[in-house]
Amino acid sequence: MDTSATPAAPRPLARLRGLRKNYHLGEVQVPALRGIDLDITAGGFTVIAGPSGSGKSTLLHVLGCIDRPDAGQVEIDGITPRELNDDQLSAFRARRIGFVFQNFNLLPVLNALENVEYPMRLLERDGTRRRQRARELLAAVGLQGMETRRPNQLSGGQRQRVAIARALANAPGLVLADEPTANLDRQTGADIIALMRRIQRETGASFVFSSHDPALIQAADVLVRIADGQIVPPLTPPAAPSVPTAQEEIRHESV
Numbered sequence: 001m002d003t004s005a006t007p008a009a010p011r012p013l014a015r016l017r018g019l020r021k022n023y024h025l026g027e028v029q030v031p032a033l034r035g036i037d038l039d040i041t042a043g044g045f046t047v048i049a050g051p052s053g054s055g056k057s058t059l060l061h062v063l064g065c066i067d068r069p070d071a072g073q074v075e076i077d078g079i080t081p082r083e084l085n086d087d088q089l090s091a092f093r094a095r096r097i098g099f100v101f102q103n104f105n106l107l108p109v110l111n112a113l114e115n116v117e118y119p120m121r122l123l124e125r126d127g128t129r130r131r132q133r134a135r136e137l138l139a140a141v142g143l144q145g146m147e148t149r150r151p152n153q154l155s156g157g158q159r160q161r162v163a164i165a166r167a168l169a170n171a172p173g174l175v176l177a178d179e180p181t182a183n184l185d186r187q188t189g190a191d192i193i194a195l196m197r198r199i200q201r202e203t204g205a206s207f208v209f210s211s212h213d214p215a216l217i218q219a220a221d222v223l224v225r226i227a228d229g230q231i232v233p234p235l236t237p238p239a240a241p242s243v244p245t246a247q248e249e250i251r252h253e254s255v
């Protein structure tokens with residue numbers, strides 16, 4: 001008798017189940033997430049696309065443990081953030097998750113090197129090692145020689161590069177970016193996408209973006225469409241298209 005077990009499917013890096021989230025505007029409830037089930041594969045480049053107000057940022061904030069859902073479960077790397085106290089949650093976030101924000105969110109009084117070093121303060125006591133890693137990260141994003149510049153002495157694309165280096169500071173397994181190209185011109189946005197693609201391949205981290213930038217959507221391994229706080233199932237491709245549509249050119253599509 002064959003007693004060998006069927007090999008289990010690889011566990012996703014993150015599992016989101018039944019996520020619901022409402023905001024409250026006085027008496028009015030604004031539903032932002034209305035039952036999201038989503039697996040984030042380890043090592044992929046996932047883009048969450050959808051119109052303005054569809055819930056992309058809320059979903060990223062819940063996935064990144066910046067915000068808690070009203071209902072549903074989040075599991076990241078086998079950890080259930082809901083079960084952690086505030087200190088444990090801060091440490092978990094610092095170690096496992098890097099964030100890149102649309103508006104860069106750099107600290108204006110710190111220079112580029114200090115901004116990248118900042119998230120390491122919680123986890124790495126040795127200042128020399130911190131500075132060395134920050135220098136290496138800035139070089140990796142093409143900012144060698146700009147270590148002492150403050151954010152207001154850098155262009156938008158350079159600020160976003162500092163933000164990417166900062167997100168990678170603690171070598172997280174999950175990097176989240178909320179519309180990272182939204183405030184950049186087309187060429188700078190394309191450079192930033194290429195940079196993040198390269199870093200994703202080199203580090204093996206899972207990158208998850210929210211965006212409605214077609215260039216970023218084209219770069220996705222996995223495209224998740226969201227509308228009105230719900231995942232939109234993928235379209236069934238037509239039988240024999242004469243011209244490929246943008247939808248079909250996406251290599252894999254989730255859910």
Ligand SMILES: Nc1ncnc2c1ncn2[C@@H]1O[C@H](COP(=O)(O)OP(=O)(O)OP(=O)(O)O)[C@@H](O)[C@H]1O
Binds near residue numbers: 023031050
């Ligand atoms: N702090 C808030 N208070 C009240 N309503 C909010 C708040 N944040 C978001 N919302 C609402 O929740 C819904 C989802 O918003 P969310 O920002 O997640 O969407 P989004 O897809 O990221 O939009 P955008 O692309 O414009 O950033 C929208 O209806 C929005 O108006």
